[in-house]
Amino acid sequence: xxxxxxxxxxxxxxxxxxxxxxxxxxxxxxxxxxxxxxxxxxxxxxxxxxxxxxxxxxxxxxxxxxxxxxxxxxxxxxxxxxxxxxxxxxxxxxxxxxxxxxxxxxxxxxxxxxxxxxxxxxxxxxxxxxxxxxxxxxxxxxxxxxxxxxxxxxxxxxxxxxxxxxxxxxxxxxxxxxxxxxxxxxxxxxxxxxxxxxxxxxxxxxxxxxxxxxxxxxxxxxxxxxxxxxxxxxxxxxxxxxxxxxxxxxxxxxxxxxxxxxxxxxxxxxxxxxxxxxxxxxxxxxxxxxxxxxxxxxxxxxxxxxxxxxxxxxxxxxxxxxxxxxxxxxxxxxxxxxxxxxxxxxxxxxxxxxxxxxxxxxxxxxxxxxxxxxxxxxxxxxxxxxxxxxxxxxxxxxxxxxxxxxxxxxxxxxxxxxxxxxxxxxxxxxxxxxxxxxxxxxxxxxxxxxxxxxxxxxxxxxxxxxxxxxxxxxxxxxxxxxxxxxxxxxxxxxxxxxxxxxxxxxxxxxxxxxxxxxxxxxxxxxxxxxxxxxxxxxxxxx
Ligand SMILES: Nc1ncnc2c1ncn2[C@@H]1O[C@H](COP(=O)(O)OP(=O)(O)O)[C@@H](O)[C@H]1O
Ligand SMILES: O=P(O)(O)O[C@H]1O[C@H](CO)[C@@H](O[C@H]2O[C@H](CO)[C@@H](O)[C@H](O)[C@H]2O)[C@H](O)[C@H]1O
Numbered sequence: 264x265x266x267x268x269x270x271x272x273x274x275x276x277x278x279x280x281x282x283x284x285x286x287x288x289x290x291x292x293x294x295x296x297x298x299x300x301x302x303x304x305x306x307x308x309x310x311x312x313x314x315x316x317x318x319x320x321x322x323x324x325x326x327x328x329x330x331x332x333x334x335x336x337x338x339x340x341x342x343x344x345x346x347x348x349x350x351x352x353x354x355x356x357x358x359x360x361x362x363x364x365x366x367x368x369x370x371x372x373x374x375x376x377x378x379x380x381x382x383x384x385x386x387x388x389x390x391x392x393x394x395x396x397x398x399x400x401x402x403x404x405x406x407x408x409x410x411x412x413x414x415x416x417x418x419x420x421x422x423x424x425x426x427x428x429x430x431x432x433x434x435x436x437x438x439x440x441x442x443x444x445x446x447x448x449x450x451x452x453x454x455x456x457x458x459x460x461x462x463x464x465x466x467x468x469x470x471x472x473x474x475x476x477x478x479x480x481x482x483x484x485x486x487x488x489x490x491x492x493x494x495x496x497x498x499x500x501x502x503x504x505x506x507x508x509x510x511x512x513x514x515x516x517x518x519x520x521x522x523x524x525x526x527x528x529x530x531x532x533x534x535x536x537x538x539x540x541x542x543x544x545x546x547x548x549x550x551x552x553x554x555x556x557x558x559x560x561x562x563x564x565x566x567x568x569x570x571x572x573x574x575x576x577x578x579x580x581x582x583x584x585x586x587x588x589x590x591x592x593x594x595x596x597x598x599x600x601x602x603x604x605x606x607x608x609x610x611x612x613x614x615x616x617x618x619x620x621x622x623x624x625x626x627x628x629x630x631x632x633x634x635x636x637x638x639x640x641x642x643x644x645x646x647x648x649x650x651x652x653x654x655x656x657x658x659x660x661x662x663x664x665x666x667x668x669x670x671x672x673x674x675x676x677x678x679x680x681x682x683x684x685x686x687x688x689x690x691x692x693x694x695x696x697x698x699x700x701x702x703x704x705x706x707x708x709x710x711x712x713x714x715x716x717x718x719x720x721x722x723x724x725x726x727x728x729x730x731x732x733x734x735x736x737x738x739x740x741x742x743x744x745x746x747x748x749x750x751x752x753x754x755x756x757x758x759x760x761x762x763x764x765x766x767x768x769x770x771x772x773x774x775x776x777x778x779x780x781x782x783x784x785x786x787x788x789x790x791x792x793x794x795x796x797x798x799x800x801x802x803x804x805x
Contacts, residue, residue: 370384515712654692
């Protein structure tokens with residue numbers, strides 16, 4: 264840490280304890296939580312409580328992140344809201360006495376035992392990042408202390424050289440070390456292992472699944488109730504050409520442009536039965552002439568990697584957290600409770616915000632409200648006794664934005680699960696087709712996002728674009744399902760008989776679209792039209 268200086272500045276709070284004991288000082292903690300952090304935390308990009316009213320902050324835990332004499336504090340803050348719920352956040356802090364180190368994320372100017380300095384978010388300090396990296400690198404195989412560092416098999420012996428912020432739009436904070444590794448510091452903290460850590464370690468370290476960044480290490484703590492809490496996950500940095508969402512948007516634009524460029528008559532295009540498996544070689548030449556072969560080859564590759572991920576997740580018979588299970592009454596009750604609760608929440612959100620909507624979105628929103636009993640009936644129609652497949656741990660928030668494109672192949676990221684679910688719900692075993700349904704919703708999103716964003720530049724009518732988009736969608740998912748099912752069945756993972764699979768896909772897609780409707784209404788209301796289109800199209804299928 265930077266050199267100490269004594270100051271005469273009387274206006275900053277003074278504490279007569281060494282930095283190493285500051286968090287044991289009740290006066291400091293009280294002032295810090297109420298007068299300082301309440302303001303600081305609400306301005307942070309990673310703070311997820313912006314739409315609620317903060318009541319007060321409590322310090323749930325603190326622990327030292329330390330190497331030899333160098334000490335930082337990890338704080339776990341409980342943010343309590345007026346609306347009667349709370350969230351936990353991780354904030355590592357450092358005391359720096361050199362202004363040059365305190366340019367960003369300053370929390371408080373403070374005098375500690377006669378030395379002026381600033382408390383900052385420690386992630387800004389290279390020394391802190393280096394320390395975490397070195398502690399992971401030098402960790403014992405079975406660390407039994409309260410602050411547990413773990414080194415994954417994929418981390419090779421290497422000296423620290425550099426670090427920088429990843430700088431992506433994200434809900435956590437990631438830093439890149441030596442241009443080779445990513446350490447993701449989780450911000451929103453749950454009193455449990457973070458599924459991203461749990462799944463990354465399992466898939467990569469234990470099952471050798473190659474199409475996710477290799478697990479290199481982690482930092483977990485054992486809290487006062489003996490729960491493991493994940494603080495950070497370290498993975499290999501995968502050089503890539505961007506995510507599959509951006510990639511697919513570019514591709515879709517070309518495919519839609521081809522309609523007019525190649526003089527394609529949309530009403531003459533062949534169509535394909537929804538969810539019917541289709542080998543790539545059987546995709547009609549009219550469709551290939553229009554959309555090109557490569558999009559189908561890429562979809563096949565994505566299906567392959569998705570199947571391999573599920574095969575790895577479903578191949579565990581020792582560790583109960585991953586052992587496959589059958590459907591049962593408990594699962595059905597759990598699922599219906601969630602789905603009905605979420606559906607009611609979406610109805611309320613749409614009802615309360617109708618006045619903000621117009622045009623097509625308003626029309627679809629009214630249709631959604633009018634059709635509520637029909638949708639409820641679909642959700643009610645789930646009978647576990649008819650389901651013969653297996654439930655396994657799944658990705659849980661699988662969409663094109665979670666997949667990186669790397670030299671024509673795909674790398675699957677971010678196993679943290681659906682942001683709205685509790686951490687326990689994210690660990691419930693679910694049918695793997697639920698992930699597949701999530702990805703199909705993403706294909707639908709990419710088609711509609713292209714129509715909405717570029718419809719006016721394209722030389723085709725809106726009607727033709729929608730018709731062509733729906734046709735393309737059916738071929739894409741037909742090709743995906745052919746490859747995916749073939750590989751899953753060859754590996755003996757039971758995803759049910761044909762009718763069961765179609766039922767599961769339809770059910771899960773409706774569930775996902777309803778989830779998305781809430782996400783969009785809150786995060787980017789202009790996009791709500793996409794899940795509304797999705798719900799309408801699912802409900803209109805006989
Ligand atoms: N191991 C990695 N290698 C390369 N890029 C990565 C890696 N991990 C994350 N990224 C990039 O950072 C983005 C955000 O990562 P993500 O894990 O989804 O963060 P968050 O959980 O904070 O949203 C990803 O979309 C990807 O572009
Ligand atoms: O931030 P996360 O990756 O956890 O996921 C949330 O945000 C996603 C949007 O970034 C949202 O995904 C939805 O929009 C995508 C296009 O931006 C689309 O590809 C997905 O299919 C659609 O669900 C995701 O639902 C939400 O959990």
